[in-house]
Amino acid sequence: MNTAIPAPAPAKSSTLAGNYFVSNYPPFSFWSEEQKVEVEMALNSEPVPGAKLGLYHHIPFCRKRCHFCYFRVYTDKNAKDIQAYLDATITELKSLAARPLIRGRKPHFVYFGGGTPSYLSTKQLTELTDRMKAILPWDAAEEIAFEGEPGTLNAAKLAAIKQVGVTRLSLGVEHFDDHVLEINGRAHRSGEVYTAYERARAEQFSQINIDLIAGMVEETEALWQRNIEETIKLRPDSVTIYQMEVPYNTTIYKEMKAEGKLVAPVADWATKRRWVKEAFAALESAGYTIASGYTAVLDPKRTKFVYRDELWSGADLLGLGVASFSHAAGVHYQNLTEIEAYHAAVAAGELPIKRAFRTTPEERMIREFILQMKLGRVELGYFQEKFGVDIAQRFAAQLGHLAAEGFVTVTPTQVTLSRDGLLCVDTLLHEFFLSQHRTTKIV
Numbered sequence: 001m002n003t004a005i006p007a008p009a010p011a012k013s014s015t016l017a018g019n020y021f022v023s024n025y026p027p028f029s030f031w032s033e034e035q036k037v038e039v040e041m042a043l044n045s046e047p048v049p050g051a052k053l054g055l056y057h058h059i060p061f062c063r064k065r066c067h068f069c070y071f072r073v074y075t076d077k078n079a080k081d082i083q084a085y086l087d088a089t090i091t092e093l094k095s096l097a098a099r100p101l102i103r104g105r106k107p108h109f110v111y112f113g114g115g116t117p118s119y120l121s122t123k124q125l126t127e128l129t130d131r132m133k134a135i136l137p138w139d140a141a142e143e144i145a146f147e148g149e150p151g152t153l154n155a156a157k158l159a160a161i162k163q164v165g166v167t168r169l170s171l172g173v174e175h176f177d178d179h180v181l182e183i184n185g186r187a188h189r190s191g192e193v194y195t196a197y198e199r200a201r202a203e204q205f206s207q208i209n210i211d212l213i214a215g216m217v218e219e220t221e222a223l224w225q226r227n228i229e230e231t232i233k234l235r236p237d238s239v240t241i242y243q244m245e246v247p248y249n250t251t252i253y254k255e256m257k258a259e260g261k262l263v264a265p266v267a268d269w270a271t272k273r274r275w276v277k278e279a280f281a282a283l284e285s286a287g288y289t290i291a292s293g294y295t296a297v298l299d300p301k302r303t304k305f306v307y308r309d310e311l312w313s314g315a316d317l318l319g320l321g322v323a324s325f326s327h328a329a330g331v332h333y334q335n336l337t338e339i340e341a342y343h344a345a346v347a348a349g350e351l352p353i354k355r356a357f358r359t360t361p362e363e364r365m366i367r368e369f370i371l372q373m374k375l376g377r378v379e380l381g382y383f384q385e386k387f388g389v390d391i392a393q394r395f396a397a398q399l400g401h402l403a404a405e406g407f408v409t410v411t412p413t414q415v416t417l418s419r420d421g422l423l424c425v426d427t428l429l430h431e432f433f434l435s436q437h438r439t440t441k442i443v
């Protein structure tokens with residue numbers, strides 16, 4: 001006889017396990033191993049004249065695994081392992097750079113993400129970037145973006161990051177309260193945030209971004225308000241705020257499962273949205289402008305985010321390293337997600353690919369539309385010119401529904417999201433998917 005007491009039904013706004021953030025289209029669950037052959041064809045094609053090229057380098061190493069992390073990260077690798085990994089990414093880049101799609105092109109933007117790119121030593125970073133530049137020169141790049149964990153950023157490291165050409169340094173602060181940082185498994189503490197920020201300012205990076213998460217475990221009203229105040233005191237060029245989600249492969253989810261809980265031990269969605277709304281209002285009062293559903297910038301004329309904007313406008317992106325994502329001539333693909341398998345494929349001279357998806361022009365149009373909706377404003381002329389599509393007509397039913405809810409306004413030239421629409425934009429985008437892609441399984 002089963003005597004277990006059934007878990008209470010979750011309230012509508014509860015944070016349940018799963019991904020809510022829409023980062024690409026069609027959803028990853030439709031990408032397949034069978035379509036890997038499409039990547040070869042894409043890389044062997046000629047580039048579309050004028051198409052921008054980006055380079056993404058994935059560093060999958062961290063000091064510690066955060067409890068909310070859903071990325072494939074390694075916390076047990078030594079300097080030799082890291083060097084072997086960096087060597088493999090250079091082999092991968094050399095092979096890609098020789099393909100017709102890439103040959104002769106220069107990256108318009110470069111992004112170092114992770115994991116923790118700032119986990120690399122100064123020597124590793126300098127050698128890696130020198131080798132990358134020798135293969136694909138960065139002299140035409142408008143932006144070199146780099147993610148840093150505050151506790152890894154000593155003065156010499158920051159000087160090296162500046163020296164290799166980084167223009168946008170993003171600090172993974174997440175929270176200013178030491179207890180919240182600790183309980184969520186972050187490696188750094190607030191003291192390291194203030195020191196790293198001061199040092200980064202002294203290096204005069206063109207742009208410093210601070211990442212925050214609204215609704216971490218044990219977040220409170222008072223702590224969140226303090227988070228906003230501390231952020232505004234530092235006056236970074238850009239502030240990015242994510243609403244906490246709890247994907248299945250996180251430590252938090254594993255604990256929920258072991259305890260038979262359906263609802264994650266974090267604030268509900270309505271509260272997280274309100275916190276971001278309050279943060280956006282406070283940032284606006286302090287002179288910031290809201291630039292997307294997640295970002296506020298101090299000077300919108302000067303502070304761009306080229307990686308995001310180009311990616312959301314269909315640029316080619318070469319992703320290097322384990323689990324990285326690419327987009328080549330209309331084909332999405334992701335690299336192998338285990339470091340051993342990635343090494344083996346690169347050593348064998350193969351493309352280290354796990355899954356791929358060739359998009360149709362219609363899917364590319366939908367992809368760009370939903371991603372640009374996250375900016376809070378979509379220019380209809382762009383879609384008419386690039387895809388020959390009248391968005392207002394193509395999506396009349398969906399836009400009519402969202403307009404009735406007060407989430408969007410449609411004019412002859414633009415779709416504009418209201419603040420409430422922007423704060424829940426990821427939940428509005430599924431309506432625009434083709435029917436075969438409307439699934440609850442996003443990853």
Ligand code: SF4
Pocket residue numbers: 061062064065066068069070071073114115116149172
């Ligand atoms: S620092 Fe980022 S990538 Fe590393 S474990 Fe934490 S959330 Fe994951």
